Amino acid sequence: MKDKKNFKLLILFCLIFSISLTYPKISKGNEQTIEKRLNEISNNVRCLVCRNQSIYDSNSDFANDMKEIIIIHLKDNKSDEFIYKFLKSKYGEYILFKPPFQINTLILWILPFILIISGLIFFTFKFLKFRKND
Amino acid sequence: MERKIKLIYEIGHISIIIASFLSFLSIGVFAFHFLREYSFFSTLIKNFSKIGFFFVLISFLILEYAFINSEFSLDLVVKNSHSTKPLIYKISGLWGNHEGSILLWILILSFFTYLIAKSKSIKSSEFHITVLGIQNIILFLFCIFLLFTSNPFARNIDPPLEGFGLNPLLQDPGLAFHPPLLYVGYVGLSVSFSFAIAILLNKKVEFEWFNHLKPWTLLTWAFLTGGISLGSWWAYYELGWGGWWFWDPVENASLMPWLISTALIHSITVTQKNNQFYNWTILLAIFGFSFSLLGTFIVRSGLLTSVHAFASDPTRGIFILVILALSTLIPLLIYGFKNTHRNETKYFIFSKETGLLLNNIFLITSTLTILIGTLYPLILETITGSKISVGAAYYNATFSPIMIPFIMIMAFAPFLGWKKTPQKSLLRNILIIFILAFISTFIVFKFNNTSIFGIICGYLSILLFFSVGFAFFKKLQNLKTLPLNYYGMLVAHLGLAVFLFGVTGEQFFKKESSNQIKINEVINIGDYSVKLENVKNFKIDNYLSETGLFKITKAKKFVGEVKSEQRFYPVEKTKTTEAGIFNFILSDIYITMGEGNLKEGWVVKAYFNPLVKCLWFGAFIMAIGGFLSLFSKTNRKYI
């Protein structure tokens, strides 16, 4: 009986929380200037002559050349996807820090959520078992 | 004179050999006591462990002596030191390389073994022998690893006149202390490991023995917190990249044991309280040590590219892999066969047990998420040959969302009771905290623009502040009688709140700007203007510097001056960037100057990082929380 009431409280709380999220000022990302886009993209591109740095972090020649090419594409109004696709076509998937969402990386992306869900299922079963033994 | 000096280093070498021999004898005692139980075995193994430590210490001090004296007949000193280096870096240079760092590991490991041998709190000699036996097995394996693959006392037949120098990035006080702190954390996990195995091996489950795990795990946790945050702080102000966490494989390798040891501390608490979570605690202790070995393995085997990696050598990698395999597979095998313990007492859904169960689930899931992110490129390459990269974008999409429910649970779990459902009034109060927190968030963010994630992060941080505050005020009447580990818990949780506050500021409100500017030109970040006043070139110590002087103003009023430089170290032939940081109380302005010249100007990056100091301040507070708990009466009893 007590548990049921507690569940109700929990649901009430979740409702209030979600509603509250609509109040504060939410901004997507003001004007996406070329500089901002460059920073975002170069944070996602690997510097191939460095040890695990992005071209944003690196000052190497390669990193600077890459940034220049990206700026040219950005000034030409190309989209982020176009630029990523271009880099992928020349250097392969390895150059991008965000792993692709394809069949051979499915496990990579899905596993965290599978783990959480299995954890919660385990958790639920434990309590159902307790109830049964009541 | 020359003969005498050369001999001392051989003594250092022999010392380790003697220490390995003593640990081998300890293992022998441990093995034999399964066959026959002699009463003197206990004293024997304790003495071997204690004496073994002194030999390791001698070896370490002699190696340190070699570094301080720039003894170039030792290959290690040649490769990692230089006579013009400042003294403190000669000293810390010992562990700035693979061989020396293994010796440091062994030193800490044998010191902890010594402390356990000396411990008066372990009542069962059976237990004592087992723990020491396992510790010595690990020690022995590492000593053999050192002697056969990574000998720091290796000689140079033709000693050169000068050394190669120490990587200039390592010539920094922050980085000098980062490895020792981390290693205390990693090695501490071996102690929890040994205790857990000893409990597992025993015929009957002695729940009292779990009490010994707690102080050692707290020690590990506090030092890991300190070591990781010191590394992060160092990366921020020294590397000049403007970041403090890069999801680099080696960084991840240190974060995973930290998450596991956090889960372990909480899990042990449940086992101590009412003998629950036996499986969780044992498994967490085993995996804690596995993860710390994994970290060691990743850095030295060359399997993963990382800025932190030592020189890669697959032979060493194989050796460490064998140690990792043995220390994980054998205990898991034992666990598989021995795990017949089933003591399920019921607890209600709103009890502390539930909170901590969820805590375990979330922490372990986040650890496994980081693990899969770090290792997936390797796994994919092994199976299919294709190469991919897994970077910040992945972790932000997977690790961060998991943290959201985790921190919400963390906010109210301390108020729940053991086994029972809390009173309605308590639940009402908790709900009030949640509501208060989002009202505050609403107020704060009404005046500041940010994305939804920034708001969530800010909310979580404010929520934790309220949670700690409420917990503190609930006990206001009996502050004096509160056990120290309750304060420890409050302080540690407070530290996390401060840390999250820093993340909110630094991640979601930072401003950055970069441009190529000449002298007297300006870069603007937010309300601040940064003007390049001049650029000077000069030589100092062991490097050449090109330093830019920057003047910061806000609305035409002078704020401060900082210098940012490009350094070139001629001996090591490396260039480093030193950022110019102007410090406000919690935030800072961070300026880096790249290469350039008078004609074309220099590429200057300027950042305004709000609340960035909270990141490390928060971590520092967490570590203090850990130490407070460590020195509580209950925990002191069991060291």
Place this chain on the structure above:
Amino acid sequence: MKIKFSNFLPLLIVTFFILIFAINLNLKKDDKKIDQLKSPLINQNIPKNPIRLFQKNEIVELKNVYDQLYAINFFASWCLPCKIEAPAIKLLSKKIPVFGIAFKDKEKNILDFLKTFGNPYDKIGVDKNGFLGIEWGVYGIPETFIINKKGQIIYKYTGPLDVDELEKNIYDLIKNER
């Protein structure tokens, strides 16, 4: 004594990881060379970008220059491994024509380099700003490509070529393509 399978699950998972590590270590043990990144340009047509010739006021398109097997070699005077691979490139040039591309270099330095280390190149192009290199997926010179009669890249090597690589992979490739 009841043995639960689920108790051995952690063991199995760990064994999997250890196997992965072991396999990888074994592979890495023999491979002392630079990690070759598999180029997505293999079996694709060459980039269409025209190339300016060195010291000549001409811009060419490679498909008009060669209709046989040939090699492209990105090099520079400031690049130390390029100096080391010069003899290997010379050997290669005896089998198939090698089109050199001077990468981010100055005219005088290129001339000095060719004088000191020899000129094995059939023709030489220039890539002043490195953008041509990016079109070819170049990231660490020297880099060598082999192109077949159909104008497809069939081989790419990053780093200094040595006789070993020539004998192990390149000569056979050339023989098969002829």
